[in-house]
Amino acid sequence: MSRNNLSAPLALAALMMIPTAAQATDAAGTAAPAPALAYPVTERGNTVDPQFGVDVADPYRWLEDDVRVNPKVAAWVAEQNKVTDAYLATLPGRDAFRKRMTELYNYERFGLPTKAGTRYFYTRNDGLQPQAVLYVREGLKGEGRILIDPNTWAKDGATALGEWNPSEDGKHLLYSVQDGGTDWRIVRVKDVATGQDTSDEIRWVKFSSLDWAKDGSGFYYSRFPQPAEGAAFQSLNENHAVYFHKLGTPQSADTLIHATPDKPKLNHAAVVTDDGKYLLVVSSEGTDERFGLTLHPVKGGKPVVLVDDYANNWEYVTNEGSRFTFVTNKGAPRQRIVSFDIKKPATLTEVVGESEATLVGASRVGNRIILSYLGDAKSEARMVALDGKPIANIKLADIGSATGFGGKSADPETFYSFASYATPTTIYRLDTVTGKSEIFAQPKLTFDPRQFSVEQRFFKSKDGTEVPMFVVMKKGLDRSKGSPTLLYGYGGFNLSQVPGFSPTKLAWVDKGGILAVANIRGGGEYGKAWHDAGRLDKKQNVFDDFIAAGEYLIAEGITGKGQLAIEGGSNGGLLVGAVTNQRPDLFAAALPAVGVMDMLRFDRFTAGRYWVDDYGYPSKEGDFRTLLAYSPYHNIHGGKAYPAVLVTTADTDDRVVPGHSFKYTAELQHADVGAKPHLIRIETRAGHGSGKPTDKIIAEAADKYAFAAKWTGLSVK
Known part of the structure; x- marks a missing residue:
């Protein structure tokens, strides 16, 4: 894992008034009279933080506490x-959605194979x-045999196989265990021939690559x-360090390879080079792709600092x-291949110059380099020689990833x-010699x-920027009138929203809804400039793009007023919360998932400190004022009719701690923002x-949709 992605409580006698009739809307968005929901009473504190001359109220600070610790x-x-x-x-459509999602999920799915020795x-x-x-x-x-079945690890199925990597000869498998959705990993080793675990066990691993020494004597981890x-x-993650573990020894005997106690905020990922002679440590402080490089000779010797400006x-x-070859955005916002x-x-x-398409990755296979590109958010793949000379384009099936x-x-x-919105993943084997x-x-x-x-549309944002959007619908859908539409977005951390298969989202389309995915700024669809245009003091562009996407869908008759729902998770949850505050009139329903909702305290918990690359520092006045202007928790203002809101989070989210969603929901329920439901769904052991x-994926998606x-x-049958 090379970088950290975003996208992570007063026993009161609450008066529970369960509604006998839910409020409804017709296609025009007119609310039918119905009793308002009675929410649980939430204690409001009097916490106020003076910041740069502004008294910032935080009445629900107590909801930041860990649900496992505070009763x-x-x-x-x-x-x-x-x-x-x-x-x-x-909800009348809940069972129908769950049934259809279960049907769409019920197909054989394969992951990408990894070859080690003669084994796959x-x-x-x-x-x-x-x-x-x-x-x-x-x-x-050969006939496949089960090596690890994580379904036997926990009765509720919530303990998962995380990262895994076979040794070069295929004799051992290095793998990690993820329990209840946490980012923490327990790392173990399995003897492939016998299927038995060795005595090796490593704990307190997080945000780590796992790479073997070429001779199989041990492995590197962070x-x-x-x-x-x-x-x-909840505690901040600091003082990341790289270790080497020799097989058959206790963790306490592991060798410290790379640490930066003078720079505790740096993260370090370790990669063994192709020839096995070096360990390359890639270091970064945040989520932005600004790295330092340190080369450690495997057989001993002084490490060599290759890059220390943390600029690219x-x-x-x-x-x-x-001579080393890298993908870099140095001198090329859409990236190129260089060597030194x-x-x-x-x-x-x-080696390979910048292209109109965005270079998103490269790997060596035999004596070829395969280049992965995004052209208007759609995948392209090309093959070149080691010197960069073009050999062939790799033909892909369709619009997809x-x-x-x-x-x-x-x-x-x-x-x-390869996958697309309506096509599940197919795995291909490519011979780079024959092509x-x-x-x-x-x-x-x-x-x-x-x-x-699947259509690709382009719309103009508030400042005139042209933004792409994918629109997915069932063929034969009556388009003379607008259809209920789910608009999805993310808009941050250089992460591109590419076509991919989701059984839950396809169920929405299959039931007559339309899915729209907007490739808004802040992502990586068009390289560094696209990312930079949607972060820090430019973050409002992200919200403007998403609002413009909704307005476009209505103007084009794809959907109608009162028919538009919005969805996003993590940074996308922030997106949904922010635009709901800014344009509550535009949306009929909002689905913010595991969102970053308190922009003034996000950097105080777990991985939150990494996100300053995209959001800025709440402790700096300029950033503080920018953050305060759009922070979802701080910008819920009464007197406006909000859309129906269903917040989703989980008790074991240690990426975006659930206190974000708890506080946002409590404020939403307290404010005078209309009679539509403003609810939170909190998953356990996730x-x-x-x-x-x-x-759990199906149950949550059925509830949301x-x-x-x-x-x-949308009438669901």
Whole structure:
């Protein structure tokens, strides 16, 4: 894992008044009279923080406490879930969505294979298993056998297989365990031949790459110091360090390879070079792609600092002796490939120049380099020689996203996946010598992807910037009138929103809704400039783009007033919260998930400190005033009719701690913002999203989309 992605309570006698009739809207958005929901009573404190001459009220500060530690918070969560569950049970489309999502999820799914020695390792889910199972084959055509089945680890299916990596010879498998959705990992080693775990176990690993020494004697990993008792899910993550673990030894004997105690905010990821002679440590302070590079000779010797200005992206591709090749945005906002000799790292030689498409990754496979691009947010792939000379474009199936292309310098074989909004992932095997692709694994489907259409539209934002958007609908849909539409966005951290298959979102489309995905600024669709235009003091552009997307959908007749729901998670949850405050009239329903809602305190918990690259520092006056202007928690103002809001979060989210969503919901329920429901759904034993079992994914999505259907007028049968 090279960088940290965003996208992580007074036992009161609450008066519970469960509604017998829910408020409804017609297609024009007219609210029918109905009793307002009675929310649990939430204690309001009198906390006020004076900041730069502004008295910032924070009446729900107590809701920041860990639900596992503070019984008041636990009681509040229980009371909120009771009201929410009762309301969701009244929604007519809930069971229909759950049934259809279950059907759409029930297909065989494969992960990208990794070759090690003569063995192939890959994940497979037979359809509705809570977690994917790791298999191994002896040879490409061998029979797959189960190596790790995480479904046996916990009765609720919430303990997941995290990162995994086989040793070079395929004799051992390094893997991590993720419990209840947390970012913390427990790392173990399995003997592949016997299927038995060795005695090796590593704890307090987070945001770490896992890479083997070439001789298989041990592996490199990154960890934080053990947190104080009871603080594991909220304390700041600092003093990341790289260690080497020799097989068969206790963790206490691990060798410290790289640490920066004078710079405790730096994170470090370690990668063993192709030739096995070096360990490359990639360091960064935040989420922005601004890295430092330190090269450690594996057989001992003084480390060499290659890059220490923390100004640009550097992604290792390969090396031939002392000449190293990287993807970088230095001198190329849409990225290029360069090489340099480690004795003269400042002298760059261009291997592949910047393109109109955005270069998003490169990997060496045999004597080829495969380049992955985004052209208007759609995947493209090209193959070049080691010197950058073009060889061929790799033909992809359609509008969609291709991922993978990993490999080794000694092997011309690679694998990649392709998926689109209506087409589940197919895995391909590519021979880089012949250039031929063949299917490795293709799912058998219970639906026909040809029933759905995918269009790419472009709309203009407030400042005239042209922004792309994908629109997905069922063919034959009556387009003479607007249709209930779900608009999804993210807009941050250089993360691109590319076409991909989601059974839950396809269920919305299958039931007659329209899905729109806006590629707003702040993402990486058009490189560094696109990202920079949506962060720090430019963050309002993100909200303007998303609002303009909604206005475009209405103006084009794709949807109508009162038919538009919005959704986003993590940084996208912030997006939904901010635009709901700014344009409550535009949306019928809002679905903010695991959102960053308090922009003045986000940097005080777990991974929050990394996000200053995108958000700025609340402790600096200029950034403070920018953040205060759009912070969802601080900008809920009474006197306006808000859309129906269903907030979702989880008790084990240690990426965006759930206190963000708790405080936002409490303020939303307190304010005079209309009679539509403003609820929160709090999942147990789940985190920021990864590792969530299939049944919980379906249950949550069915609740959210039934809620959106209710308030956009989508009739679900």
